[in-house]
Amino acid sequence: MDFSYSEEQQMLRDSIGKFISQDYDFDSRRAIVDSDTGYSMEHWKTFAELGWLTVPFKETDGGFGGSAVDLMVVMEEFGKGLLVEPFLANTVLAGTGLSEAANEQQKQTLLQPLMEGNLQLAFAFAEPQSRYQLADVQCSGQIEDNQIVINGHKAVVLNGEAADKLLVSVRTSGQTTERHGISLIVVDADSAGISHRAYTNVDGHRAADIWFDQVTVPVSNLLGEADKAIEIIEMVIDRAALAVCAEAVGAMQISLERTVEYTKIRKQFGVTLASFQALQHRMARMFMEVEQARSILLMAAMEMDRLDGRAPRALSAAKSRIGKAARKVGQESIQIHGGVGVTDELDVGHYFKRLTTIQYQFGSTDFHTARFAGS
Amino acid sequence: MNIDFSEQELAFQAEVRAFLQAELPAQTSEKVKQGLRPSKEQTVAWQKILHKKGWMAPNWPVEYGGTGWNSTQRFIWETERTAFGAPEVVAFGVKMVAPVIYTYGNEEQKQRFLPDIIQSNVWWCQGYSEPNAGSDLASLRTAAVQDGDDYVVNGTKTWTTLGQYADWIFCLVRTGGPDMKNQEAISFLLIDMKTPGITVSPIYLLDGTPEVNEVHFDNVRVPVTNRIGEENKGWTYAKYLLTHERTGTARVAGSKQRLTALKAKAANTGDGGQVLSENPAWQQKVAEVEIELLALEYTELRTLAAVSTGKAPGPESSMLKLIGTEVQQAIDELNVEMAGYYGLPFVPEQLDDDYDGLMIGPELAANSAPAYFNNRKATIYGGSNEIQTNIICKAILGL
Numbered sequence: 114m115d116f117s118y119s120e121e122q123q124m125l126r127d128s129i130g131k132f133i134s135q136d137y138d139f140d141s142r143r144a145i146v147d148s149d150t151g152y153s154m155e156h157w158k159t160f161a162e163l164g165w166l167t168v169p170f171k172e173t174d175g176g177f178g179g180s181a182v183d184l185m186v187v188m189e190e191f192g193k194g195l196l197v198e199p200f201l202a203n204t205v206l207a208g209t210g211l212s213e214a215a216n217e218q219q220k221q222t223l224l225q226p227l228m229e230g231n232l233q234l235a236f237a238f239a240e241p242q243s244r245y246q247l248a249d250v251q252c253s254g255q256i257e258d259n260q261i262v263i264n265g266h267k268a269v270v271l272n273g274e275a276a277d278k279l280l281v282s283v284r285t286s287g288q289t290t291e292r293h294g295i296s297l298i299v300v301d302a303d304s305a306g307i308s309h310r311a312y313t314n315v316d317g318h319r320a321a322d323i324w325f326d327q328v329t330v331p332v333s334n335l336l337g338e339a340d341k342a343i344e345i346i347e348m349v350i351d352r353a354a355l356a357v358c359a360e361a362v363g364a365m366q367i368s369l370e371r372t373v374e375y376t377k378i379r380k381q382f383g384v385t386l387a388s389f390q391a392l393q394h395r396m397a398r399m400f401m402e403v404e405q406a407r408s409i410l411l412m413a414a415m416e417m418d419r420l421d422g423r424a425p426r427a428l429s430a431a432k433s434r435i436g437k438a439a440r441k442v443g444q445e446s447i448q449i450h451g452g453v454g455v456t457d458e459l460d461v462g463h464y465f466k467r468l469t470t471i472q473y474q475f476g477s478t479d480f481h482t483a484r485f486a487g488s
Numbered sequence: 489m490n491i492d493f494s495e496q497e498l499a500f501q502a503e504v505r506a507f508l509q510a511e512l513p514a515q516t517s518e519k520v521k522q523g524l525r526p527s528k529e530q531t532v533a534w535q536k537i538l539h540k541k542g543w544m545a546p547n548w549p550v551e552y553g554g555t556g557w558n559s560t561q562r563f564i565w566e567t568e569r570t571a572f573g574a575p576e577v578v579a580f581g582v583k584m585v586a587p588v589i590y591t592y593g594n595e596e597q598k599q600r601f602l603p604d605i606i607q608s609n610v611w612w613c614q615g616y617s618e619p620n621a622g623s624d625l626a627s628l629r630t631a632a633v634q635d636g637d638d639y640v641v642n643g644t645k646t647w648t649t650l651g652q653y654a655d656w657i658f659c660l661v662r663t664g665g666p667d668m669k670n671q672e673a674i675s676f677l678l679i680d681m682k683t684p685g686i687t688v689s690p691i692y693l694l695d696g697t698p699e700v701n702e703v704h705f706d707n708v709r710v711p712v713t714n715r716i717g718e719e720n721k722g723w724t725y726a727k728y729l730l731t732h733e734r735t736g737t738a739r740v741a742g743s744k745q746r747l748t749a750l751k752a753k754a755a756n757t758g759d760g761g762q763v764l765s766e767n768p769a770w771q772q773k774v775a776e777v778e779i780e781l782l783a784l785e786y787t788e789l790r791t792l793a794a795v796s797t798g799k800a801p802g803p804e805s806s807m808l809k810l811i812g813t814e815v816q817q818a819i820d821e822l823n824v825e826m827a828g829y830y831g832l833p834f835v836p837e838q839l840d841d842d843y844d845g846l847m848i849g850p851e852l853a854a855n856s857a858p859a860y861f862n863n864r865k866a867t868i869y870g871g872s873n874e875i876q877t878n879i880i881c882k883a884i885l886g887l
Contacts (some may be wrong), residue, residue, distance in 0.1 A: 114490070114492070114493070114497075114560045114563075114793070115489055115490055115591075116489060116789070116790055116793045117489065118489060119489070122489075182489045215862065234566070319783075336572065373885050373887070376887070377887075387887045388887075390878075392876050393877075393878075393881040393885075393887045394874075394881070395879040396881065396885055396887065397877045397881050397884075397885065400807075400876075400880060400885060401807050401810070401811060401880070402883060404787055404804075404807060405780070405784065405787060405811065406783070408783045408784070408786035408787040408789075408790060409779070409782060409783040409784075409786060411489070411786055411790070412491070412782065412783075412785075412786045414489075415489060415490055415491040416491070418490065419490075419491070419492070430778075430779045430782050430783075433775075433776075433779055434779050434780070434782075434783050458794050479772075481771070482772060482775050482776060482779070483768075483771070483775075484767040485775050485778075485779060486771040486774065486775035487771075
């Protein structure tokens with residue numbers, strides 16, 4: 114057993130921390146969120162130059178190593194800065210899909226440019242009716258004469274507008290919630306028959322709903338085997354869940370720090386808020402929530418790196434516990450700040466928003482508690 | 489960063505298992521697995537077996553007889569010990585007074601007391617709380633006034649766990665004058681329970697057992713040589729001890745074992761034509777406790793890992809105590825809930841070793857409500873959870 118970071122992990126951590134403190138203060142972030150694209154292309158290039166976009170990938174694919182612990186290190190730092198650049202959509206979701214299912218040629222044409230920061234991708238897996246059931250796929254993919262014809266609607270696709278290519282889950286056979294019969298397909302975002310409605314999510318990240326009407330792609334665009342993609346999709350979503358768990362731990366850490374600092378400055382009744390025991394004890398609870406969240410995150414990341422099949426259970430434990438902590442810490446940080454906490458001008462509210470959306474991404478707290486109980 | 493055991497650690501785990509398999513008395517482990525306290529004789533017999541193996545005092549420095557285990561080995565030991573149903577060693581001697589003696593005592597005191605502690609020849613108890621000094625421990629009033637080579641001690645100590653078995657008591661007493669600050673007026677005294685003037689009277693708890701006592705001191709003469717360290721410095725020593733005490737109170741391994749037993753039992757407990765373990769509301773509750781415990785396990789491992797790199801167990805131990813006891817009490821309650829109607833009968837005699845009458849209710853049910861009532865103490869003792877929260881506020885958050 115070893116709880117220490119490697120030298121490389123420590124360096125990665127430091128370099129992201131340095132970037133955030135120098136180039137990603139709250140006002141710069143706000144300008145990025147309000148921009149047309151919703152993320153900074155310049156920053157994205159920097160991420161590529163610094164090698165951050167290679168982190169979740171195996172060395173044999175030209176990556177940094179691909180361990181879950183590495184990914185955790187990156188996402189925790191991103192969480193501290195509330196980064197909105199589409200790392201989750203590109204590198205974690207689409208990237209994991211490619212790393213697990215792509216053939217050599219697809220890795221060359223998709224994974225390489227992704228790591229170099231020259232290709233934008235999105236992973237379109239959710240549908241309006243599916244909630245968190247990954248096998249609930251109605252979007253159809255009809256295979257005929259070396260072609261696949263896609264029809265359907267994908268919901269809240271992260272980076273859905275900026276993406277050059279989409280990784281889409283479609284039903285190529287079987288009934289709606291059947292595990293067998295689901296395939297992953299790479300689709301050019303500008304193919305005929307694709308329409309989308311793009312928007313900004315409440316947390317500042319960009320997404321889109323996407324409709325497919327008789328969209329036709331060659332069979333060679335299949336990612337992995339036809340009908341057998343469900344396990345790949347589950348692996349991708351578990352990885353993404355781990356990533357947002359780590360992001361939440363970073364965001365909670367800052368929320369707690371901001372709240373404690375504020376109570377030491379803000380005065381009411383002639384004394385600082387920090388002198389009131391009613392508030393002190395609530396902040397102590399926040400502290401314990403952050404620590405418990407951090408502990409279970411470490412557990413899940415290390416279990417994931419063991420590759421012995423126990424990762425889903427560990428991940429569900431983490432997502433459930435961290436979801437609970439994110440809610441508590443987020444809500445308490447607002448309450449303890451008082452009125453100023455519900456204004457748009459202060460950063461705590463924006464941490465609260467991200468901590469809230471994380472609770473509902475890749476399986477809610479209750480979803481994962483139930484999955485843990487059933488495993 | 490990884491959670492795999494090394495080859496050596498796996499070998500150690502095998503050695504621990506083989507030892508427990510061969511040496512742990514069956515009657516003792518049966519009792520522990522039912523959540524009951526083994527008798528004094530059973531406890532001492534087991535501790536002597538541990539000493540013979542050299543495993544009585546994992547927390548001690550090697551020079552005094554410690555095992556030299558690292559944090560992973562301790563984790564393995566606790567996990568296996570609990571899984572086999574081996575009793576926890578009685579903390580008062582080996583875990584509580586001994587660290588104070590080897591840290592602050594003089595050479596003569598170390599020679600005199602430590603061997604009897606590690607050999608389990610002497611049963612210790614703790615004299616801290618008083619009827620009017622609970623959470624505000626430093627306001628204690630038991631007085632020790634020097635008279636020649638002795639202190640003369642007068643006062644009352646309370647909540648003295650298993651004081652009825654004890655040969656010696658370690659006490660915080662007030663040696664400073666009334667004008668001195670409480671924290672600077674307290675000394676740490678070791679007192680032989682056979683000294684004239686000491687009386688022990690039992691206090692019955694909500695489960696009907698006399699687990700704790702009041703200890704009265706009426707002009708009790710204690711040699712000054714029984715004082716640890718300097719006069720009026722006892723508070724510092726006690727604070728050091730309290731941090732040590734708290735690191736063990738999370739009881740992660742014990743709670744894991746209890747949850748495993750609970751889940752196995754729920755799978756055989758009827759619930760409207762099905763079994764309780766299939767009831768979604770029940771599953772949700774159990775899962776939440778299990779997840780909290782899993783997080784706590786890693787919080788404890790992180791703390792132990794930090795300690796093994798030379799850091800003292802700091803204010804983080806407050807969090808271990810706090811969440812650890814909350815989890816214990818959540819499991820207590822789940823046991824009562826699982827028992828259903830059979831949580832009601834109070835038939836304590838059927839928990840005795842020699843009981844051969846009719847058993848009322850299923851396994852784990854008989855003691856479920858008494859254990860729940862008794863263990864409300866967990867969030868109160870060792871510095872109540874509110875005191876632990878204050879420590880976190882002050883020492884960690886700087887509030």
